[in-house]
Amino acid sequence: MSDKREVLHVGIDLGTSRSSISASNGQRHVIESYVGWPLDMVARKVLKKPVLIGRDALENRTMLDLHRPLEQGLIKEGSEKDEAAVRELLWHLLSLVGVKREERGGTRVHAVVGVPAEALRVNKQHVRKALSGAVESLMIVSEPFAVAYGMEALVHSMIIDLGAGTTDFCVMNGRLPTEEDQRTLPQAGDWIDDQLLRHVNTRHPQASVSIHMVRAWKEEGSFVGQTKTPVLVTAPVNGKPTELDITNEMRQACEGILPPIVESMLDLLSKVQPDYQERVRNNVVVSGGTGLIRGLGPRLEQELQAVGGGKVRVVKDPVFVGSDGGLAIALDAPEDDWERLSS
Amino acid sequence: MPKRKDVSPLKRRLLRELVRENVDLKDNRLPRSLRPGAHRLRTTLRVLALVLFPAVLLGSTQLITSLQTPPPPAPPAGVAVPARPAPPDRRFGAPEPIHADVLPLAVHRVAIDPGHGGTDFGAHIPQGLREKDLTLDISNRLARLLAADGFETVLTRKGDQHLSLAERGARASQERADVFVSIHVNWIEDRGSRGVETYYLGSTLDPFLNRLAAEENRGSGYSMAEMRRLLDRIYADVRQESSRKLASTVQSSLYHSLREVNPVLEDRGVKAAPFIVLLTTEMPAILAEVSCLSNDQEAEMLAKPLYRQFIAEALAAGVRSYADAVAGTSPAEKGS
Ligand SMILES: Nc1ncnc2c1ncn2[C@@H]1O[C@H](COP(=O)(O)OP(=O)(O)OP(=O)(O)O)[C@@H](O)[C@H]1O
Ligand SMILES: [Mg+2]
Ligand SMILES: [Zn+2]
Numbered sequence: 001m002s003d004k005r006e007v008l009h010v011g012i013d014l015g016t017s018r019s020s021i022s023a024s025n026g027q028r029h030v031i032e033s034y035v036g037w038p039l040d041m042v043a044r045k046v047l048k049k050p051v052l053i054g055r056d057a058l059e060n061r062t063m064l065d066l067h068r069p070l071e072q073g074l075i076k077e078g079s080e081k082d083e084a085a086v087r088e089l090l091w092h093l094l095s096l097v098g099v100k101r102e103e104r105g106g107t108r109v110h111a112v113v114g115v116p117a118e119a120l121r122v123n124k125q126h127v128r129k130a131l132s133g134a135v136e137s138l139m140i141v142s143e144p145f146a147v148a149y150g151m152e153a154l155v156h157s158m159i160i161d162l163g164a165g166t167t168d169f170c171v172m173n174g175r176l177p178t179e180e181d182q183r184t185l186p187q188a189g190d191w192i193d194d195q196l197l198r199h200v201n202t203r204h205p206q207a208s209v210s211i212h213m214v215r216a217w218k219e220e221g222s223f224v225g226q227t228k229t230p231v232l233v234t235a236p237v238n239g240k241p242t243e244l245d246i247t248n249e250m251r252q253a254c255e256g257i258l259p260p261i262v263e264s265m266l267d268l269l270s271k272v273q274p275d276y277q278e279r280v281r282n283n284v285v286v287s288g289g290t291g292l293i294r295g296l297g298p299r300l301e302q303e304l305q306a307v308g309g310g311k312v313r314v315v316k317d318p319v320f321v322g323s324d325g326g327l328a329i330a331l332d333a334p335e336d337d338w339e340r341l342s343s
Numbered sequence: 344m345p346k347r348k349d350v351s352p353l354k355r356r357l358l359r360e361l362v363r364e365n366v367d368l369k370d371n372r373l374p375r376s377l378r379p380g381a382h383r384l385r386t387t388l389r390v391l392a393l394v395l396f397p398a399v400l401l402g403s404t405q406l407i408t409s410l411q412t413p414p415p416p417a418p419p420a421g422v423a424v425p426a427r428p429a430p431p432d433r434r435f436g437a438p439e440p441i442h443a444d445v446l447p448l449a450v451h452r453v454a455i456d457p458g459h460g461g462t463d464f465g466a467h468i469p470q471g472l473r474e475k476d477l478t479l480d481i482s483n484r485l486a487r488l489l490a491a492d493g494f495e496t497v498l499t500r501k502g503d504q505h506l507s508l509a510e511r512g513a514r515a516s517q518e519r520a521d522v523f524v525s526i527h528v529n530w531i532e533d534r535g536s537r538g539v540e541t542y543y544l545g546s547t548l549d550p551f552l553n554r555l556a557a558e559e560n561r562g563s564g565y566s567m568a569e570m571r572r573l574l575d576r577i578y579a580d581v582r583q584e585s586s587r588k589l590a591s592t593v594q595s596s597l598y599h600s601l602r603e604v605n606p607v608l609e610d611r612g613v614k615a616a617p618f619i620v621l622l623t624t625e626m627p628a629i630l631a632e633v634s635c636l637s638n639d640q641e642a643e644m645l646a647k648p649l650y651r652q653f654i655a656e657a658l659a660a661g662v663r664s665y666a667d668a669v670a671g672t673s674p675a676e677k678g679s
Binding site: 037039040042043063065081084128138139140141145149154155174175176186190191194210211212329332333334337340341343 | 350353354355356357358359360361362364365366368369461462466467468469505507509530532
């Protein structure tokens with residue numbers, strides 16, 4: 001057991017829309033969670049690559065069999081292909097921090113991979129199968145736990161991770177979160193995109209608008225509650241670029257996620273031991289890209305008033321919280337334990 | 344970045360638990376918390392049932408009814424669609440494990456789910472064939488065939504729009520469909536491959552679920568609240584068994600009837616997999632990969648309306664014989 005080769009610790013956040021990696025050599029990277037294989041010989045010749053990842057894949061999607069392998073937190077349909085896609089994503093992330101696929105065995109990688117809580121619950125073995133083989137040792141953790149670990153919010157706290165595919169709740173009470181401590185809702189970023197597209201189409205039927213356009217508008221102008229600045233966007237109407245006011249549609253779409261989120265938050269709170277409820281209320285952490293919706297933190301605090309008030313901390317730069325948390329776990333885990341986990 | 348030395352006792356404890364859980368996972372063992380005797384077993388089962396089968400209420404209460412009343416008599420010959428179960432009776436019966444065969448979950452309404460749609464093309468080839476269009480076309484044909492046979496049908500999408508997998512399941516549930524058939528066209532890396540395969544929501548990829556099933560017959564003397572959970576769980580197992588039956592009936596029909604027009608077709612079999620779209624439904628559910636767009640000859644055939652009609656007919660025949668089987672009449676007995 002005295003392998004003297006260098007060990008690289010990494011934390012990886014495998015997300016529906018974005019995946020990130022943080023490594024012990026100081027490197028951090030984020031990619032979009034798309035994987036595409038050229039559809040035929042011609043495409044392969046043009047693209048000159050056997051597989052394309054991230055933005056590269058998205059931009060060449062017409063020539064690709066394109067996969068976004070984790071939808072709503074599970075390795076989804078067409079499982080063989082999606083398992084392969086997850087593996088490609090992982091290898092690509094590793095290459096970004098300097099691990100070469102050909103040289104595996106050169107660097108020993110100890111990886112903590114955060115996956116949505118739902119994936120862990122429903123198809124753990126599936127996830128592990130897709131991930132193993134790329135690294136020497138692997139630990140799979142639920143994404144909210146990685147966030148809690150990274151934010152030092154391990155006791156009497158609630159993590160609400162608003163991502164693209166799912167919103168994950170997790171109450172931390174000093175032990176590994178169990179099923180009772182966690183909850184997953186399908187209302188998250190993608191859901192808002194769908195709603196916004198629907199509202200805009202209804203309001204401006206002549207405008208041609210795609211899901212990619214509304215997503216970009218949302219990332220610019222999302223809000224709940226009041227706003228002084230109207231949300232103005234440009235879209236082709238009968239082929240001519242036209243300015244549209246979508247303030248109301250934006251509000252409606254963003255506020256649509258509030259009822260289920262507030263309900264789950266309050267419900268999980270009510271299940272916390274009475275002595276600790278106040279502490280948990282004062283230690284709510286909102287992470288994930290959809291957590292960036294303007295006014296969301298204050299709105300959740302307002303809802304907490306009904307049960308005695310509380311504090312909501314919104315993670316301002318959510319891209320790496322998950323992978324940084326994973327890296328912290330990887331570094332903190334004793335080396336003997338990593339040996340036990342090697343495959 | 345050096346390994347941290349000053350890890351707090353709390354973190355050390357959490358890391359120990361995390362490692363243990365992952366070692367169990369790696370060795371393919373049931374997580375500690377689910378082993379026999381673990382105090383959390385039942386809660387976990389309940390949560391699992393809830394995760395796998397959202398809104399199980401309907402299913403459970405139907406079950407409760409069928410636990411108390413004998414199965415309805417077989418319908419007269421020629422009628423493939425017995426009436427829906429009577430309104431749920433909320434009293435509880437004895438918590439005995441039941442087999443799928445004793446549950447006359449009649450097939451009256453069929454949810455048809457055309458895979459992909461909108462911005463999600465599914466598999467597609469440069470010649471212009473796209474999975475989302477093929478699945479919609481085949482679904483429409485299937486709906487017409489089933490309607491002609493006296494079934495009610497519900498399409499999760501009628502046009503070219505994007506639907507999340509959860510929405511597909513939700514629509515089928517809202518419409519109270521009795522079975523759910525999701526239609527897809529496969530893409531296989533080995534492009535020489537050309538075959539049909541059918542999936543159902545199941546456990547073979549997931550030893551975790553298998554062991555849960557094995558735990559099922561432990562213990563008795565449940566409270567009312569626990570009874571609910573138990574029923575949910577039995578329903579869960581029953582639904583899986585029904586899904587498997589539906590899958591094998593449809594697969595066999597697909598393979599045997601399509602092979603008559605397409606002799607080189609491969610039987611890729613019935614498989615269990617935790618597909619989300621199947622997870623989000625509350626009725627027996629399958630996902631059929633009816634052809635392979637990755638294969639040039641298959642693609643050529645798929646371009647022909649007649650072949651798509653054959654596929655729809657094979658699917659319809661599969662659904663019909665499943666319906667006959669659960670209604671207690673063998674296809675042979677069914678009058679013309
Ligand atoms: N300013 C913003 N306002 C609203 N939404 C935003 C904003 N910025 C990013 N998003 C949304 O955040 C989502 C991505 O967040 P994140 O990277 O946390 O998700 P993910 O980890 O890929 O998904 P999941 O956690 O569900 O697997 C996308 O839906 C994106 O559109
Ligand atoms: Mg995430
Ligand atoms: Zn498909």
